[in-house]
Amino acid sequence: MPRKRTKRIKEEAKKVQPKPTILNPKFWTIFLAIYLLSLLAILAVTNTGFFGSKQASSQDKIANSKFTTSQINRTAQASNSATLVSSSPSASPAPQVKHAVVIPPASGRSVSVPIIYYHYIGLNPNPADKLRDNLSVVPDLFDQQLSYLASSGFNPITLDTMYAALKGQASLPAKPIILTFDDGYVDFYVNAFPILRKYGFHAIAFIPTGLVGTGYYLNWGQIKEMDATGLISFQAHSINHPAMSGLSDAELKRQTVEPKAALEAQLGKKVNWFAYPYGVSNERVWQAVKDAGYIGATGTWGGTVETEGTLFNLPRLKIPGGLTIPQFAQRI
Numbered sequence: 601m602p603r604k605r606t607k608r609i610k611e612e613a614k615k616v617q618p619k620p621t622i623l624n625p626k627f628w629t630i631f632l633a634i635y636l637l638s639l640l641a642i643l644a645v646t647n648t649g650f651f652g653s654k655q656a657s658s659q660d661k662i663a664n665s666k667f668t669t670s671q672i673n674r675t676a677q678a679s680n681s682a683t684l685v686s687s688s689p690s691a692s693p694a695p696q697v698k699h700a701v702v703i704p705p706a707s708g709r710s711v712s713v714p715i716i717y718y719h720y721i722g723l724n725p726n727p728a729d730k731l732r733d734n735l736s737v738v739p740d741l742f743d744q745q746l747s748y749l750a751s752s753g754f755n756p757i758t759l760d761t762m763y764a765a766l767k768g769q770a771s772l773p774a775k776p777i778i779l780t781f782d783d784g785y786v787d788f789y790v791n792a793f794p795i796l797r798k799y800g801f802h803a804i805a806f807i808p809t810g811l812v813g814t815g816y817y818l819n820w821g822q823i824k825e826m827d828a829t830g831l832i833s834f835q836a837h838s839i840n841h842p843a844m845s846g847l848s849d850a851e852l853k854r855q856t857v858e859p860k861a862a863l864e865a866q867l868g869k870k871v872n873w874f875a876y877p878y879g880v881s882n883e884r885v886w887q888a889v890k891d892a893g894y895i896g897a898t899g900t901w902g903g904t905v906e907t908e909g910t911l912f913n914l915p916r917l918k919i920p921g922g923l924t925i926p927q928f929a930q931r932i
C-alpha cells in the first residue's frame with residue numbers, strides 16, 4: 601500500500617472514530633458527579649448519629665416483641681457480660697455471637713415492672729479497657745441513681761413479688777422496679793451493698809456458683825452476711841458462665857441444677873430464679889431451667905413488661921457506666 605494512501609486512511613479513521621472517552625469533558629463531569637455522590641453516601645452511612653438512631657429504633661422494635669434474627673443478635677451483642685470481646689453499642693462492627701438470643705412470645709397475664717441490671721459497681725482499674733468502662737458504674741453515680749429512685753417514689757421489689765403479682769396472688773406497690781446485679785463480683789459487697797442498705801432497697805444478685813471465692817468474685821462469707829440482712833436475694837447464674845444454648849443436654853442440666861443446689865445448701869432458702877450468661881438462651885435452655893425447678897429466668901433483651909409467656913426469658917434494661925441521671929431516668 602502506498603504511503604500516501606495509508607496516511608489518508610488513518611486520517612479518515614480519526615474523523616470517524618469518536619474521541620476517546622477519557623478526553624471527553626462530558627465523561628469527567630459525570631465521573632465527578634458520581635464520585636461526589638458516593639462520597640456523600642459514605643459520609644452519611646459512617647456517621648455515628650445515623651447508626652445511633654438506627655440502633656435505637658431496632659431496640660424499640662425488640663421491645664415491641666417483633667424480632668428478626670439480626671435484631672436479636674444485635675441486642676445480644678450490645679448487652680453482654682464481662683467476658684465478651686466488646687460490648688460497645690457503637691458503630692464499630694460487633695463481635696460474632698455464636699448463639700442467637702431467642703425470645704418467647706408474650707402471652708397470658710402481664711405486669712409492667714422495669715428490671716434493671718448492673719455488672720461492676722466500682723472504678724474501672726484500667727481506663728483503656730472500654731468494655732469494662734461500659735460495664736462499670738462508679739459508686740458515686742450508683743448512689744445518685746438510687747437517690748433518684750428514692751426521691752421519685754420508686755419501690756424496689758423482688759422477682760418473687762413480681763411473680764406473685766403476675767399470678768394474681770399479690771398486688772404491686774406504686775412504681776415498682778427490680779434491681780439486679782450479675783456475676784457476683786466482690787465490688788457488690790464492698791461498694792453496692794452499703795449504698796443499697798443506705799436506701800433500704802431490695803436487690804437480686806445472680807451468682808455463678810463455681811466462681812465464688814475465686815479471683816474478683818464474692819466469697820460465701822460475704823454472700824451469707826448480705827443474705828442475712830434480708831435485703832439481698834441471691835439467685836443462680838450457672839456454675840461458670842457459659843453461653844447456655846451451646847451446651848450438651850447433660851451439661852445444661854449440670855449448669856442449672858448445681859448452682860441452685862449450691863445456693864440453697866449455703867443459704868437455706870429456695871432459689872427460684874436463673875439469669876442467662878450473656879443473655880443467651882433458647883427453647884431447650886428454658887426447658888432445662890424449668891426442669892431444674894426454677895420458676896423463671898432473666899435475659900438481657902430490652903423491655904419492661906413481664907408476661908406468663910416470657911417468664912423463662914424476661915427482659916431487662918442494662919444500666920451501663922457513665923449514664924447521667926436524666927439518661928438513667930429516661931431508661932427506666
Ligand SMILES: [Zn+2]
Nearest residue numbers: 681782783877
Ligand atoms: Zn453474667
